Amino acid sequence: MRKIILKIAGGIVALLLGFAAVIWLVWVPSASEPGYVFVAAWGERGAAPGQFNDPTGIVVHAGEVFVSDARNARIQVFEFDGRFKRQFGTRGDGPGQLGRPMNLNISGNELYVVDYWNDRIQVFTLDGTPLRAIGKAGKGPGEFGSPGGVAVAANGDLFVADFYGQRIQHLRADGSFVKQWGITGKIGIWAGEFNYPTDVALATNGTLYAADGYNDRIQVFGPNGKFLRKWGGPFALNIFGPFNGWFATVTSVDIGPRGNVFVADFYNNRIQKFSPDGTFLTAFGKKGHGPGQFDKAIAVSVADDGTVFVADYVNNRVQKWQPMKK
Amino acid sequence: MKKLIALLLMALVWSIPVLAAGTQYQMRVDGLACPYCAYGIEKKLKKIEGVEKIDVDLNKGLVIVKVADGVKLTEKQMTQLFKDAGFTYRSMTEKAL
Numbered sequence: 527m528r529k530i531i532l533k534i535a536g537g538i539v540a541l542l543l544g545f546a547a548v549i550w551l552v553w554v555p556s557a558s559e560p561g562y563v564f565v566a567a568w569g570e571r572g573a574a575p576g577q578f579n580d581p582t583g584i585v586v587h588a589g590e591v592f593v594s595d596a597r598n599a600r601i602q603v604f605e606f607d608g609r610f611k612r613q614f615g616t617r618g619d620g621p622g623q624l625g626r627p628m629n630l631n632i633s634g635n636e637l638y639v640v641d642y643w644n645d646r647i648q649v650f651t652l653d654g655t656p657l658r659a660i661g662k663a664g665k666g667p668g669e670f671g672s673p674g675g676v677a678v679a680a681n682g683d684l685f686v687a688d689f690y691g692q693r694i695q696h697l698r699a700d701g702s703f704v705k706q707w708g709i710t711g712k713i714g715i716w717a718g719e720f721n722y723p724t725d726v727a728l729a730t731n732g733t734l735y736a737a738d739g740y741n742d743r744i745q746v747f748g749p750n751g752k753f754l755r756k757w758g759g760p761f762a763l764n765i766f767g768p769f770n771g772w773f774a775t776v777t778s779v780d781i782g783p784r785g786n787v788f789v790a791d792f793y794n795n796r797i798q799k800f801s802p803d804g805t806f807l808t809a810f811g812k813k814g815h816g817p818g819q820f821d822k823a824i825a826v827s828v829a830d831d832g833t834v835f836v837a838d839y840v841n842n843r844v845q846k847w848q849p850m851k852k
Numbered sequence: 853m854k855k856l857i858a859l860l861l862m863a864l865v866w867s868i869p870v871l872a873a874g875t876q877y878q879m880r881v882d883g884l885a886c887p888y889c890a891y892g893i894e895k896k897l898k899k900i901e902g903v904e905k906i907d908v909d910l911n912k913g914l915v916i917v918k919v920a921d922g923v924k925l926t927e928k929q930m931t932q933l934f935k936d937a938g939f940t941y942r943s944m945t946e947k948a949l
Contacts, residue, residue, distance in 0.1 A: 582887055596887065626891045642888075643895050672892055689888060690938070722938065724888060739888065775886060792886060824887070839887065 553760050554769040555806040559799070560850040562810040562834060564818030568608035569843035573598050576610040581837040581844065583640070583675075583778070584825045585630040587652070591835055592637060593844055594627035594825075601627060601639060601654065606833070608844070614654025619644045622656030629675035629687075629725045629778055629825055638676050640686075645670040647686065660684065660701040665691060665710050667703030675725030675737065675778065685734055687723040694723055694736050696751075707736070707747060715741055715764045718753045725825075727779045727787070729802065735779050735787055742766040742773040744789060744804065757804035768794050771806040778825040778837075788826045788834060795820040797836055797847075815841055873949035874904065877925050879915045882940040884908070892937045900925070918949065 569578045583594030590611065591604040599617035601624075604610055615624040625643020632638070636657065637650045645663035650656055661670045671690030678684055682699030693708035708720040715721060724739040732749030742765065743758030759765035759772040766774045774793035782788055786807065787800045796811035811820045821840035828834050834847045884890065890908040893915055897906050902923030907916040919925060927944060934941035 580887060596891070625895075626887075628888075642891050672888075672895065674888065690892065722888065777886065777888070822886075 553771065555771050557770065557806070557808040559808040560852055561808050562797075562847040563850050564810075565833075565846040565848050566608055567817060567838070567841075567843050567845045568604070569838075569841075571842040575602065575613060576604075578602075578842040578844075581839060581842060582824055583627060583629040584827045584835050584837045584844065585632050585637070586827045586829045586833075586835050587632040590652070591827075591844065592630055592632070593837060594630055594639065596626045596628065596642075599624040599627070601630075601637070601650070603652075604844070606829070606846070608846070612654065614650065615639075621659065622648070622650070624648070628673070630827075631676050631678055633678035633682070638678055638684075640673045640676050642672045642674065642689070645672065647673065647676050647684065660697065661686070667706075668695070668697055668701050670695075671711070674723065674739070677726040677728040677734065679728060679732070685726045685728060687726050687736065689722055689724065689739070692720045692722065694720070694726060694734070705751060707745075707751070707753075717745070717756060720745075721764060724776060725778045727781050729781050729785055733802070735781065737776040737779040737789065739776050740764070742776060744776065744779060744787065744800070746804070755804055757800070766793075770809060771798070771800075773798070777823075780826050780828050782828040782834075783830050783832060788828055790823045790826045790836070792822050792824055792839075795823055797823055797826050797834060810847060811836070818845070818847075820845070874921045874923070875919050876947045876949055877917045877919065877944055878947070879917070879930060879934075879944045880942040881913050881915055881934055882942060884910060884913045884915070884939055886910075889937070889939060893934065893939065896933050896937055 578595050579597035582596040585592050593602045600613050600615040602613045628640045628642045639648045647660040649658050670688050673686050674689045675687040684697045686695045693706045695706045696704040713721045721741040722739040725737040727735045734747040736745045738745050743762040745756045746754040748754050756762040773791045777792045778790035780788045785802050789798045795813040796809050798809040799807045820838045824839040825837035832849050836845045894906045902920040905918040931941045
């Protein structure tokens with residue numbers, strides 16, 4: 527009897543080990559690229575220029591780094607070396623005022639600020655002059671339930687991650703509705719459905735990458751709107767984890783100069799890099815407060831030369847990383 | 853008599869700020885961790901009339917709300933609010949300020 531029990535137990539253990547090995551081989555890829563090296567960090571908690579109270583979004587453009595400083599209700603602008611240049615935005619819901627600015631984007635010479643509390647996208651000149659606002663609170667077409675991120679096409683069309691709306695909306699530049707992915711207000715884990723989407727990025731060929739926040743995955747849609755693929759853990763079905771290619775809440779996505787996809791992996795305290803087809807390339811960062819460590823990497827932006835800037839949320843700072851030389 | 857009236861007036865003046873200090877609610881919430889969650893809850897709470905201050909402790913999963921005197925938050929109201937924000941409300945403690 528004892529032998530039978532031992533045999534069964536041994537069989538179960540072998541089965542579990544085999545299953546773990548399969549998962550490891552199939553869903554935990556190795557890095558195929560050299561990593562990134564930490565260059566610099568700046569910022570600390572506070573409200574003075576150069577300090578942050580919840581940095582939640584970041585975008586780089588023409589040698590400048592724009593950062594959403596959420597609880598200070600402002601946008602701060604820095605040189606690539608971290609020197610403070612200017613700031614704009616005040617607390618409120620009037621033109622040019624901000625509630626909780628989140629992910630950012632720049633198109634042409636205009637800054638698109640996603641305003642989570644005011645349910646709108648505000649557009650500024652790069653020096654901070656408010657130009658226009660798109661959207662309002664609601665569940666209808668062109669309305670938002672706390673937007674998280676925005677991407678802008680060459681023709682000015684907008685793609686907005688509508689966090690509580692559980693959808694990605696495609697709008698014209700004037701805010702008129704074109705179409706949406708996902709069912710309004712309904713969480714889903716299957717392809718084309720969302721679980722609190724946080725951000726979007728648009729490749730130069732029109733491919734749309736959506737950060738499907740609490741589904742712990744990236745979803746990809748073709749220029750014709752058709753679902754192409756998804757990745758993040760086994761079957762990309764809301765299975766989170768700390769392994770290569772897995773996520774633990776996705777809060778930001780950006781496309782690098784070579785079309786690679788950079789993802790802020792919030793609870794894993796790292797940035798992961800993928801090829802456009804979702805092949806894992808490399809990752810950098812780990813939890814902590816020291817140089818090169820993150821306490822919740824919330825947003826990522828990649829400069830034309832490949833330098834990566836990251837909003838390090840709990841540490842209230844910005845980090846700069848560069849590709850390791852081969 | 854004059855002294856008594858003066859004392860009563862002083863007591864009244866002294867008590868006004870105490871009476872008007874309001875109430876602090878401390879709510880325990882499951883799954884509260886990222887700023888998207890925290891801001892979503894803050895956004896909904898600040899729409900309630902009389903809410904004066906909201907603090908969110910992500911690490912402890914606590915939402916601390918100060919309301920004006922006479923304003924009351926109910927368990928039912930909070931359960932629905934946190935459900936709408938995508939989180940599970942667990943409990944609430946109330947403290948007069």
